Amino acid sequence: MGLLGAGTFGYMEIEHWNFVDSLFMTAITLSTVGYQTVHPLDQSGKYFTILLIVGGVGTVGYAIATLSELILEGHVYKLLGIRKMDRKIGSLKDHVIVCGYGKIGSLVIPGLVERSIPFVLIEENPQIAREAVEKGYLTVEGNASEEEVLKKAGIERARSLLVTPSSRPADSVYITMSSRLDNPGLSIIALASDPKTESKLLKAGATRVVSPFVLGSHRMLLALTQPTILDVLDRVVSPESGGFVFDEISIPESSRFDGRTVSEFSQDLGIKFHIIAIQSKGLSRLVLPTAETIISARDQMVVIGTREDILRVKENLGLPSDLYEKGQSFETA
Template sequence: MYRIEEPRLGGLRIKEWRRRAHLALGLLLLVLLASTLGIALLDHSEAPAGAKLFTAFWDAINLITTLGDFSDFNADQKVFMLAAIIVTMVVAGYALRQLAGMLSGDDVMVFWENRVMERKLETLSNHVVVCPFSPVGQMVAARLREAGSAVLVLDSDAKQADKASRLGYMVMLGDHNSFDDVLERARLDTASALFVTGSDPNSNLEITLVAHTLNPHLRIVVSGENELRRMLLQKAGASTVIDQNDIVARAMVVRVDAGEAQRA
């Protein structure tokens, strides 16, 4: 699901986690450098300077990674290593405390989910958009998917959007104040059709107008309850206006006529 009103806290948490991770890494590198220099300076053997430095670096790496494959230490080095171990434990504890749990919040999950959906939307084409996921919209979406179409559901109701997502549809969620942004990001420029399936006539008219403005060549199918509404929707850009009441009435009459014919 792609949420237009994405919580900004998710992105801020990730940025803060990266800042803290860089700080923790910097502290560990500082401990590594200080340990290497300290062990090398306290090495009183007759070994060449390069060998001393390499051995010191090896011991420092073992200290940081806790591998434990140390070389033999003299008394001064043992005292230094004791202090270095304490410092390493403090730095590691600080790093874990700063980083633990920061990427497990719901806002972070929403952030990553949006990033995944953004990549899908970038390549989306020849899809069918259903807006909203009303009872009629659910039937339309199901039949379109059965016919092999890629269906993108748009809705402003979080419960309906969650339901569509659980059913496996691609979903975009945005409240009424940001629904123009939802339509702009629904890739109407590459869509094959838009089905407007809401029960609010004014909302249907607004969606039709915005969608036609975004893509004048888009096929838009929308329901209209009377002749005046049909005219308004057609002027707004609707390709097909369906009167649901008329369809129901015709179906009822056909059923009655068929029943009378059978009795006759």
């Protein structure tokens, strides 16, 4: 386009031709089709034409070769694929962002897929990012510590963020702090193997910090001292479980059950399930309820029951059930 413009302008200035004749002369010169000149050329016009042929024909040939290479190697399709993925990510809301497809991320993501929970993966390694795209995962290639990468993943619209351990612990702290500033209501789950990093992550704004070593030690102790309890826990939290499952239910605002007792709540619904813990909004401690425990709006209840019964409870409360087909809530996941 630059050559066409320069050639057209040159003929108009040197030969004083009109725009159409100048454009036509430039086009037949650059394409080397061999037509005769539109009008006779004076000496200046001939010199200009020589320069246009020497500089322009080579550039046009290079442009055609480059375009052919792009098409043959699939770069155009890749570019279109990236833009399509960007549009999909841009349309997401209340999704999960997973920082890193490492040991933890590669185990968490299949669980999100199993539960039909929308998510975006941020991966710095180009090869791993390509593999994630091939698996059909919405992926942003880049370092999650960069603000532009987080924004591209939709941090302002996300519901949860999983910060996996990094080779640079300071990155995890910065990602947590930056994300908290961009989205004050975001639920940030950070993983830390170092107790010092754990305290820094909490100060930076992490909602919860999980230590793989602490969790592993708890499971090993259960396996050693109370193996049956461990088997039961594994069974009820497994997506493949065919029996009872754990789930988390939130009492909506203006619910008719606000101020009712646990006994009245269960009897009114007429559904078999058990409330094993209640956490009031804004309080960290769990209440082990009795039949007379009062339920309030925005309480989080941990329940156990069959998948079908828990789905019926959620339907009665007016909670969305499309994400709970596997019997696992978003918060539990």
